[in-house]
Amino acid sequence: MEGIPDLVVKILSPSTSHNDKIRIKRQYERFGLKEYWIVDPVHLSWTSLFSMQAASCSS
Numbered sequence: 001m002e003g004i005p006d007l008v009v010k011i012l013s014p015s016t017s018h019n020d021k022i023r024i025k026r027q028y029e030r031f032g033l034k035e036y037w038i039v040d041p042v043h044l045s046w047t048s049l050f051s052m053q054a055a056s057c058s059s
Contacts, residue, residue, distance in 0.1 A: 004028075009037040025049070 008028060010020050021038060028036050036049040 004031045004033055006033075007035040007037070008033060009039065012038060012040045012042070014042060 010024070012020055017040070025036060025038075038047045038049070040046065
């Protein structure tokens, strides 16, 4: 497989959530990912990043 996908959905775990929200997001941003969804099952929320502009929703 070559290139970057249009969408990545990441389910956070307590041990890696900081890394996924900061370092991984920067890597995806650098490579031009169009959409990055972060699902947080602990806080029952999700964040959807469209072209690296954030929009959030909580249940």
